[in-house]
Amino acid sequence: MKVSNDLPTTTVIMTYCEEAWSTLLRSVHSVINRSPPELLEEIILIDDFSERDYLKQPVDEYMSKFPKVKVIHLKERHGLVRARMVGAAMATAQVLTFLDSHIECTVGWLEPLLQRVKDERTNVACSVIDEIDSINFAYTRVDANLIGSFSWSFAFQWAVMPEHERERRKAPSWPIRSPTMAGGIFAIDRAFFYEIGAYDPGFKIWGADNIDLSFRIWMCGGQLEFLPCSRVGHIFRNGHPFTFPESNIKQTFHHNTLRTVEVWVDEPYKQVFFDHVPEMKGVDPGDLTERRAIRENLECKDFQWYLDNVHPDHSKPDFKFKAKGSLRSRRYPHLCLTNMAKGRIALLDCADVQRNQVFFYTMRETIETDGFCITNNDDQLALGSCHTNPASTFKHVKGNQIKEISSGKCLGIEDETTDVLFEQCQSNSGNQRWMWENYFDENGEKEL
Template identity: 50%
Template sequence: KNPPPGIRLLGSFDEKDYLSRKLLKPGDDPYRDHAFNVQESDRLGGERAIRDTRHYRCASMSYDAELPSTSIIITFHNEARSTLLRTVKSVLMRSPPSLVQEIILIDDFSSDPEDCQLLAQIPKVRCLRNVRREGLIRSRVRGANAASASILTFLDSHCEVNTDWLQPMIQRVKEDHTRVVSPIIDVISLDNFAYLAASADLRGGFDWSLHFKWEQIPIEQKMARSDPTQPIRTPVIAGGIFVMDRSWFNRLGQYDTRMDIWGGENFELSFRVWMCGGSLEILPCSRVGHVFRKRHPYDFPEGNAGCCVCRNTRRAAEVWMDEYKQYYYSARPSAQGKVYGSITDRVALRKRLNCKPFRWYMENVYPELRYEPPWKSLNGSALLETLTIFYNFQRWELIEPLIRQQDLCLAISAFAPGSKVKMEPCNTKEARQVRTSVFT
């Protein structure tokens, strides 16, 4: 009797032994080390069936018989073994073998080298270990430099790819090497690991603090899409999962390797792709599940993720956002004093590639991002106190006639003496929102 497909794919790798060495001990907090329920992940083991969440028309899509293969790059630091193995096995089980040239695991100096080394026993899997903590960004560059395929696929270490996930993305990149494509990212519950379908009507967006968010496709773009399987143009990608031509990745300058650990790299890459001659797409017929966590389970050099994100996004703003960076600093005032290192090489890269100005990006790629011309807004700091005192000043804008902090405005609860002041979504037609021509 032939062994199951998942077993045949593993070669000499002993899955049971690999997983049993790191099982949760009785009484241990299952969320402590990984910020998700590792006990439930371990219960699922190295593979499971998941629902095909694509639109039904995707099943009848056809792709070129001759598609180029890809190097799949997965970086990780102290990832749960069951989650990491399930990521690798889902790739091997749900991808045409001819398209997967190799899976390159970059172990970013995890506590146990065997987390990665033992997985190298699986056919097509390579393991590269950093000699010190480098972070996601530099680790991905190392993986890209080691890749042998003409197309790069970047994947997070807590994912499960879905049916026929790879063919649509490789097809689009084959047709135009300047495209950078991403799947619809389904949700894997951090509590019970249920696989949940994400909406197919979303794209990537951001606010002026360079905080990524999912947003509805603009109505004009939605109406122009006659087929739900058509690609979705997106101003930015989430950054964890995407496919890109290797030569285009290298020509565009890979990643900004002076960014630290994690955060902001997706904005820098997205701005660079659009402004330097490429495009970004989300493909509805490609689906990948991802565990979204509420906190980072690993340490950062300066103690918290915010420090890295602030430094990294400032680098992106200084290189790519031109005069629009003032809106970034208004939304993220803590960035103004943040040391961000030399950007000389990235500025030179932008000049060498003859990239378009950020104004072009705002007008042609993301016109929906609201901003006010400088002459229409004033900025200042104020201390807003509630029952718990906030010791940090909050950044406010006076945009005639409302007092705004990002998308929220000051408003009174009622037209009566002593009414409480609160924050609510800005609406110029709402009479309760505070209007003034002087803000002191």
Template identity: 35%
Template sequence: MRITARVGVLVIVVIVNSLVYMSLRQETYNANKLQRPEDLEVFGRLKRIEDQVHKIAKFIDVKDKKVKEPVVKQKITKKIEVKKLYPQSRLFSSWGAELTEEEQMEAERQFQEYGYNVFLSNRLPVNRTIPDTRDHRCTLKIYPNDLPSISVVLIYLNEALSVIKRAVRSIIDKTPAHLLTEIILVDDYSLNEDLQLPIDEYIGLINKDKPGLIKKVRHKRQIGLAKARMSGWEAAKGQVVAILDAHIEVHKEWAEPLLARIKADRTIVLSPVFDKVRFDTLEIIKYNPSAHAFDWNLWCMYESFRPEWYKMNDPSEPGKSPSIMGILVADRQFLGEIGVLDEGMTIYGGENVELALRVWLCGGSIEVVPCSKIAHIERAHKPYSPDLSKPMIRNALRVAEIWLDEYKSNVNIAWNLPLKDHGIDIGDVTERKELREKLKFEE
């Protein structure tokens, strides 16, 4: 109100001064351009007054507009800090910073139950793209058209359904249809609700488009890894059987290099190269080809290939290996001829080393095939057995008793056990020793 009143007064002053100024200018003109000094002085002073009044009026007008315009308050977005509920959990060391407290609770619960990031897995595409980590020379290889057929066996116990779906989808998408006989899902007595009706519905959905492609073997009690793999082998119909974990994704052209090697020599037992899938971010970490060896604990580890492999200077070529890690690909009949796996093994560990010893002693061989790659989730912990040391020791002693003769005491020493009367029940080994005698002609 004050500014408006002031503007009104100034407007009157401007008008009066303007009239005086115009009157004087007119009189000067009418008086035949009267140029008296006093007239010119008055004329100049009035002109300066008018200019100053205009400037003040303009300034007040601007101020008046600013007062009248509504004030727009700037919206400030404050980032809400979410409390970290599990600062010591391995799951959240490099993942999950954006999760709400409720989401953190769900992710941690699933992590403890499965040993990897199920929360993230459930939100990834079933057919996600994974990087091709093969050596460039693998892409140049040409394989025979008449390769043997393959049955893929996936073993699981309380696995996440989304992980199994991703494994199945990758095998279907990346295995030539004319080579893939079937995918056999072996359930070692899972109790998860997702692995009851939901997985059956998923199998039915696939079989609707591809009749008979997916088969399921479900055990009525938990029988352990070796027996579960045996049941998968028994159900297989393909010429070659690939026995894999269910928490995997196969790479492009994973099957062809394996099938080509077995076509060339049916007594070779093969392993692909495993890329690591991180348990927290589920990112793929490239692993370079290595042999699979074992120590006196009869526990597998990565080791260098023999010197001649490195002399070839071609990392796409297969390399001989003392053992396998557990995942294996073999001629189905040859595997049966040498006794498949020792069903006397319990829970986990040792069955792969036992098979390796038998393969080499029976005239076969083991190779790692770099051009066949499989991405494998490495769990942060194995929830189905928090303490694996007991079954591992027991299974190692069983292998030693059957196959190592005078060297079996080295296994006791490695596990820091008495050479005699260690008190550990290794089960009945009669049948496996009879198998050894039966296969003796191959040694």
């Protein structure tokens, strides 16, 4: 990838909240040490109302050694989105580069980002995100042949680069067009950032901002890319060092996602979101007048255009089902099948409305949850891709057995542990009888 001699300068915006001292310093030093001085206009550090003493005056004193570093201490908690907006409003450079506060920039990380923004001001450039171990800080280069995608609950996820993108790229250094971005590390023209609505000020604390911005970039005339020549390491932490409103990360994330869906996603795909996240039905997302005006005033493309032109390889959602909702044991009617993440499924107490207890029995006779399919792994239930490998298919009649077609085994329950497994079918076994919350006829009409 060739780099010009007259690249635009950038303001690096880095927000932090309860960050570890050494991690914060590592992040800032890597930006200073590995960015050409003539390209780095300033680093704006936004302290999002941290409570730890070392993140206040000690940070000010330490960073005073670096003329290009400005530290802002917010007087109340803003959350990632609004804290970044404070930094963006202060920025003076042509390009805004947003970074998390637990990263390490590598040599040559900045120039490719600025080059792509210089090439076309509507390009939004992302670094390939390498992994830094949260325990020993070991740095691992990741496969650059990935793109950002999303599940039908509209959560970010990685996906393998599709064949059409592989064919378009003529060299390993070529940018990778991506439908979505991870959100923590990217560069964007400052004017273009504000033209497409910056960040949604109605978002709370953290979550879904990357999906919201990704949709707007593509639908409103921009292009989103990962650059293999730019690499930044990122510490993927277990949990968050900061708190969420009412200590509810899930509710906060869903609130933000709901705002995105209500503005940027059209029917019938909007209903797909509510099928996957039923607890958000009837929830007030707040005032969306200004956000909807952005889409209308910029004459942005619709969501079907986005799927057809930007993400044609995305799995097509089902709009009709044989059954959907919670999947309850008839032997233990207080227990429901539950997606425990990381490929695990268990029986837990049924909740009134809970996303990880929503399962779909599709017209293809697969059983899916949050974009994954139930498979048989040596008679253990597992979740796997519905597309890279042939998914298990099942036969089920309302209130009766769920029989895997390929093995001939039925979904059952171990009495002593209530573990769920595949076992030999027994017609008189109450442990093998299941009831979905909702059943539908062949026309997709709900059965009474």
